[in-house]
Amino acid sequence: MKAKKILAAALMLSMSAGALAASEAAALRQISVTGESTMQVAPELATITLGVTEEAGEAAAAMAAVSDAMGAVIARLKDGGIAAEDLQTRQISMHPVWSQDRSYDSGGRREITGFQASNTLMVRVRDLDRLGPVLDAVLRAGANQFQGLSFGVADPSAVTDQIRSEAVKDAIRKAQQLAEAAGMELGPVRSINEQGGGGGRPMMVMEMARSDAMPIEAGELTFSHNVSVVFDMTVPGGE
Numbered sequence: 001m002k003a004k005k006i007l008a009a010a011l012m013l014s015m016s017a018g019a020l021a022a023s024e025a026a027a028l029r030q031i032s033v034t035g036e037s038t039m040q041v042a043p044e045l046a047t048i049t050l051g052v053t054e055e056a057g058e059a060a061a062a063m064a065a066v067s068d069a070m071g072a073v074i075a076r077l078k079d080g081g082i083a084a085e086d087l088q089t090r091q092i093s094m095h096p097v098w099s100q101d102r103s104y105d106s107g108g109r110r111e112i113t114g115f116q117a118s119n120t121l122m123v124r125v126r127d128l129d130r131l132g133p134v135l136d137a138v139l140r141a142g143a144n145q146f147q148g149l150s151f152g153v154a155d156p157s158a159v160t161d162q163i164r165s166e167a168v169k170d171a172i173r174k175a176q177q178l179a180e181a182a183g184m185e186l187g188p189v190r191s192i193n194e195q196g197g198g199g200g201r202p203m204m205v206m207e208m209a210r211s212d213a214m215p216i217e218a219g220e221l222t223f224s225h226n227v228s229v230v231f232d233m234t235v236p237g238g239e
Helices: 002-028 059-079 128-141 156-181
Strands: 030-041 045-056 087-098 112-125 145-152 185-198 221-234
Touching (some): 030 156, 059 128
């Protein structure tokens, strides 16, 4: 009787080990691929970051000059059809202007000779045909700083949803090709990991200069997305 129990236990252990080995073998029959998708999209809007900077002997005078100039810029933008929700103040700053005299007679000390005030405004232009005229208008209204111009689309999530789906389809296509080349059949998806991507054009930074007709070329925006997908693979015939 004791020998039978030992034999039964050994048989069960052998079966468990076999099942574990089969499970491990199945786990090893997996393939990981990266799906990619890229799309070129025409820009639908532009974002400008501009500002006004003024200097004066007194801090209050410098800030007053900036406030007057920025008020004129905002009024010109609104008169030109830019909605209030497309205007946002980004930064207001004030700092002293120091003398550059470090001669022996001055004892090497620098003194405050005035104050510089700045006001920075972000402007969203939804009609790209008006972008050049808008830039000319703010220049004439008193803007003297131009910190950047970038292009975008009205609904980036819609573009991202589309290229995400295309990236998954690309991963499936690659996995099927690799599985067939290896003499295997592609099984179900085990995991999907988004690796993100990019979109839009880098912001261009330049000094603002007066222009009667500023040429603007929007070009195209390139959006991309990557996903990493793990699939099971099976041996043809169901092994």
